Amino acid sequence: MEEITALLKQRGLKVTPQRLAILNFLMHTNEHPTAETIYKKLVSDFPTMSLATVYKTLEVLKNTGLIQELNVGEGSFRYDAKTTPHPHIVCLGCGKVEDLDESIFKDLLEEVKKHTDYKVVGQKLYFYGYCPACQKKMNN
Amino acid sequence: MEEITALLKQRGLKVTPQRLAILNFLMHTNEHPTAETIYKKLVSDFPTMSLATVYKTLEVLKNTGLIQELNVGEGSFRYDAKTTPHPHIVCLGCGKVEDLDESIFKDLLEEVKKHTDYKVVGQKLYFYGYCPACQKKMNN
DNA sequence: CCATAAAAAATAATCTTTCTCTCTTAATAT
DNA sequence: ATATTAAGAGAGAAAGATTATTTTTTATGG
Numbered sequence: 619m620e621e622i623t624a625l626l627k628q629r630g631l632k633v634t635p636q637r638l639a640i641l642n643f644l645m646h647t648n649e650h651p652t653a654e655t656i657y658k659k660l661v662s663d664f665p666t667m668s669l670a671t672v673y674k675t676l677e678v679l680k681n682t683g684l685i686q687e688l689n690v691g692e693g694s695f696r697y698d699a700k701t702t703p704h705p706h707i708v709c710l711g712c713g714k715v716e717d718l719d720e721s722i723f724k725d726l727l728e729e730v731k732k733h734t735d736y737k738v739v740g741q742k743l744y745f746y747g748y749c750p751a752c753q754k755k756m757n758n
Numbered sequence: 759m760e761e762i763t764a765l766l767k768q769r770g771l772k773v774t775p776q777r778l779a780i781l782n783f784l785m786h787t788n789e790h791p792t793a794e795t796i797y798k799k800l801v802s803d804f805p806t807m808s809l810a811t812v813y814k815t816l817e818v819l820k821n822t823g824l825i826q827e828l829n830v831g832e833g834s835f836r837y838d839a840k841t842t843p844h845p846h847i848v849c850l851g852c853g854k855v856e857d858l859d860e861s862i863f864k865d866l867l868e869e870v871k872k873h874t875d876y877k878v879v880g881q882k883l884y885f886y887g888y889c890p891a892c893q894k895k896m897n898n
Numbered sequence: 899c900c901a902t903a904a905a906a907a908a909t910a911a912t913c914t915t916t917c918t919c920t921c922t923t924a925a926t927a928t
Numbered sequence: 929a930t931a932t933t934a935a936g937a938g939a940g941a942a943a944g945a946t947t948a949t950t951t952t953t954t955a956t957g958g
């Protein structure tokens with residue numbers, strides 16, 4: 619928890635149990651949870667915490683660059699403590715979201731800049747498919 | 759409107775004025791509108807139409823492959839009658855969404871397949887930046 | 899034309915996210 | 929340690945987007 623405290627302080631944010639818990643959870647999971655999921659995981663340890671607090675905390679963390687927001691095309695956002703821009707792959711069977719190696723698109727931004735007059739500053743790449751487990755299920 | 763009628767009939771859909779209007783609008787715009795935008799454009803010509811009808815029609819059109827749904831990371835979905843998978847670029851200044859040439863990523867799917875056990879079936883690529891007009895605004 | 903199955907309209911409901919207001923607490927300097 | 933104060937948490941309402949439900953209307957094939 620020490621590093622997490624330091625991360626918050628560096629950005630001039632108050633260190634509160636809720637923030638520590640949310641950021642800690644995001645940094646130690648790779649499941650790209652929604653606000654709802656985070657809330658459900660933490661509410662047993664922090665019974666007074668409300669969903670609104672989760673949302674507000676996520677917004678603060680996002681604005682200071684500690685987390686990033688994903689939108690894979692569901693109704694809701696997902697959150698990721700790995701803030702380097704990297705592609706994601708979404709399982710259409712079970713809804714799981716996983717990271718892909720970012721080397722896949724290393725010169726993609728350059729390509730885009732060549733084809734457009736926009737000043738390009740970021741990208742989001744999502745791939746869709748079926749994970750090994752779901753492929754197996756479909757064959758049975 | 760003849761081709762549009764044919765498109766609907768091919769898919770066994772009833773041809774109604776609302777469907778024709780919505781699909782026609784999507785096929786002749788490149789602005790990637792939201793359901794709300796579509797509704798506002800059409801409600802003057804179809805005063806009895808409700809937003810719910812727009813949503814239901816969009817769902818039908820999406821399910822039959824006549825349109826695709828985009829999610830560039832706002833609160834709401836956008837719709838596009840160009841159904842081939844192609845990348846989009848979003849202006850962070852004015853919110854405009856434009857198409858990019860799909861040749862940019864022609865071998866990207868192959869790359870992804872090499873790096874994952876997933877059975878990959880689709881992708882969504884979004885780039886973010888500032889359009890020429892917004893760049894100019896920022897320099898003033 | 900008519901029957902009927904599908905679609906539209908109207909409205910309510912739901913789900914996600916944001917806002918507002920009040921109370922509490924962390925951080926800092928005494 | 930304690931007081932100060934400004935930021936954050938909590939609660940609940942509200943807003944915004946989407947979906948569901950029920951009734952009415954309409955398109956289409958016979």
